[in-house]
Amino acid sequence: MGDPVSEYKIAKEIFAHGRDLILTDEAQRMKGFVQHGTTSVFEHAVSVAKFSLLLADSIETVFRKKVDRRSLVRGAILHDYFLYDWHEKNEYHNLHGFTHPGRALRNAQRDFDLNEIEKDIIRKHMFPLTLIPPRHIESFIVCTADKWCAICETFKIDVSSYIIYRVNLHHDLVRGRITPGKHFHIGKELR
Numbered sequence: 470m471g472d473p474v475s476e477y478k479i480a481k482e483i484f485a486h487g488r489d490l491i492l493t494d495e496a497q498r499m500k501g502f503v504q505h506g507t508t509s510v511f512e513h514a515v516s517v518a519k520f521s522l523l524l525a526d527s528i529e530t531v532f533r534k535k536v537d538r539r540s541l542v543r544g545a546i547l548h549d550y551f552l553y554d555w556h557e558k559n560e561y562h563n564l565h566g567f568t569h570p571g572r573a574l575r576n577a578q579r580d581f582d583l584n585e586i587e588k589d590i591i592r593k594h595m596f597p598l599t600l601i602p603p604r605h606i607e608s609f610i611v612c613t614a615d616k617w618c619a620i621c622e623t624f625k626i627d628v629s630s631y632i633i634y635r636v637n638l639h640h641d642l643v644r645g646r647i648t649p650g651k652h653f654h655i656g657k658e659l660r
C-alpha cells in the first residue's frame with residue numbers, strides 16, 4: 470500500500486472518471502465473483518485502475534506522452550466484466566483465459582456506452598495470451614497493471630486494500646448506506 474494521501478488522491482481520480490460505472494448495480498455485481506485468491510473481481514478491477522494510473526503518471530513524466538486517464542480508468546474498471554465464476558468448470562467458460570475479454574466486452578457494451586479506447590482496453594487486456602496486441606497506450610497500461618495485480622492477488626500481497634476501502638466508502642456514502650459524520654463529509658469526498 471502507498472501512503473494514505475496519494476492513495477486518497479488516486480481513489481478520488483478513480484471515482485471522478487468512473488463514478489457512473491462504479492455506482493451501478495451492474496458493476497457492483499462484480500463483487501459477487503472471486504478473481505484471484507480471496508479478491509473479488511470488483512476489488513481486482515479497482516486495483517488495476519490504481520496501478521494503471523500510477524503507470525500513466527510515470528509514462529506522462531518520462532515519455533511526455535499524454536494518456537487518456539478517463540478512458541484508462543473506465544477500461545480498467547470494466548476489463549473483467551465477464552460476470553460469471555470462472556473457477557466453475559463448464560462448457561460455457563471452458564477457455565476462460567482466451568474467451569473472457571470478448572465476454573467482458575459484450576457485457577460492457579450491453580450495459581454501458583464505451584469509446585474505442587475503452588473497448589480496446591477490454592478486448593486486448595490478456596495480450597499476449599490473446600494474440601492481437603493493444604492498439605492504444607492506455608490498453609498497454611491496463612494490460613501491464615492487470616498482470617501485476619494478478620501476481621499480488623495470487624500471492625496475497627496486499628497492495629490495494631486501502632484504495633478499495635475508499636472506493637467502497639464513496640459508494641456506500643452515495644447510496645446512503647452510511648451517513649456522513651464528523652469523519653466523512655460527502656461533498657468533500659465526491660468532489
Ligand SMILES: [Fe+2]
Pocket residue numbers: 548549569570594595
Ligand atoms: Fe482478465
Ligand SMILES: [Fe+2]
Pocket residue numbers: 513517548549615
Ligand atoms: Fe484482470
